[in-house]
Amino acid sequence: MAIPSDSDVIAAIATAQGRAGIGIVRVSGKDLRAFAERLLGRAPAARAATRAVFWGKGGELIDDGIALFFPSPGSYTGEDVLELQGHGGPVVQQMLLRRCVELGARLAEPGEFSRRAFLNEKLDLAQAEGVADLIDAATEAAARCALRSLRGEFSERVRGFGRQLVELRALVEATLDFPEEEIDPLDREEARRRLARLAEELARSLALGRQGSVLRGGLQVVLAGQPNVGKSSLLNRLAGEDLAIVTEIPGTTRDAVRQTIQIEGVPLSVIDTAGLRDTDDIVETLGIARTWGAIEQADVLVLVVDARDGITAADHAIAKRLPAKLRPVTVFNKIDLTGDAPRAEENEQGWSVRVSATTGAGIDGLRMALLRLAGWQQVDGDIFMARERHLVALERVAAALERASHSEPRAEFFAEELRVAQRELDTITGEVSADDLLGEIFARFCVGK
Secondary structure, X not given: OOOOOOOOOEEEEOOOOOOEEEEEEEEEEOOOXXXXXXXXXXXXXEOOOEEEEEEOOOOOEEEEEEEEEEOOOOOOOOOEEEEEEEEEXXXXXXXXXXXXXXXXXXXXXXXXXXXXXXHOOOOOHHHHHHHHHHHHOOOHHHHHHHHHHHOOHHHHHHHHHHHHHHHHHHHHHHHHHOOOOOOOOOOHHHHHHHHHHHHHHHHHHHHHHHXXXXXXXXXXXXXXXXXXXXXXXXXXXXXXXXXXXXXXXXXXXXXXXXXXXXXXXXXXXXXXXXXXXXXXXXXXXXXXXXXXXXXXXXXXXXEEEEOOOOOOHHHHHHHHOOOXXXXXXXXXXXXXXXXXXXXXXXXXXXXXEEOOOOOOOOHHHHHHHHHHHHOOOOOOOOOOOOOHHHHHHHHHHHHHHXXXXXXXXXXXXXXXXXXXXXXXXXXXXXXXXXHHHHHHHHOOOOOOO
16 A cells, blocks of 8 residues: 655545535645546646536546636645536545545545645645634634734734844854954843743733634533433523523433533533433433543532532532542522522532522523633733643743853853753744654644645
């Protein structure tokens, strides 16, 4: 079996699976004009929508649609790109893709189009990751942040740090490389000012990046508790619509009900689970087993209790079984029946929130608690979509600058820490990157992108 090469012609269906009005097959490679002539009977004009017939190997008609040809280097990948827009039936799309393979293309791997765009310097690595984040965005706020990264705002911020580092390194290393020359001594005070300014700007970017990471990842929130404490009503109140069936009969919820909601743009995957209790009902028992499975995977557990009863022995038993990583949010529901005032407060055991899922009282306090647990804070400036590797790199840069501030009297140590900081910055945009890192990043992309 041939090893995939970056010089191969690649093809993939670029639209989602299933039936649709339009389906797109995308082809990328070198010198695709001859490829297009065999498929279409003629090469379409560059960057113009051209009506075309897609022909099979034996001259049979596959489909009638539109062809778009983007010659190198003015394309997404930097190679010749041919986009074939036909009818969106799965069978038709597979027939067209099979014909492209017969003409010499191979099936594209996940993210291979974007990988080629990176290798051909059409996108840097942070921009390429912005493509995937834009596709995966769960909220409008996340989509806007991802688009800023795709347009290069995050990359330009990183390169701005790099330029400042280069200027500072030039000053320091000149005294190391040419000690015998008549070079003015490094102005130590100016170097300290530059370093402090860079560290301050980096700290702001880290804060913005951490908020972007929250928008990207969100939280998985599990609603758990005894039967009939109002978990389903709470889910409906948070979601703003009736998603879960609510009755007075304990054990109504037999399986998990999942819904993605957003609070200030932060996506929360909220799971309403079966009430936790001992039962002989086989179906309910299976639902309870799934509840504990969901709790194991949760980022946040909302333990719902009836405000009229407070935390009972059964609730304590549930709390004892919770994973150690979880600090639960204890929600005292049904305060409309007790006359308690809504409030939210945090202590060593976690958050305690008093609400009424029926009236909505206290729900804003619960939303605030969930945002705090997600790590969300209001920050000044445009948030960018940061991945974990970006944050780790920026933290390493900050650590190198901190070490540089302590080694400033020794110019050679000072210069070395600045060099380390520069190298870490370059990993963000891909100017320094390992093949295994690229493989891991692009393997998570959609096929056809």
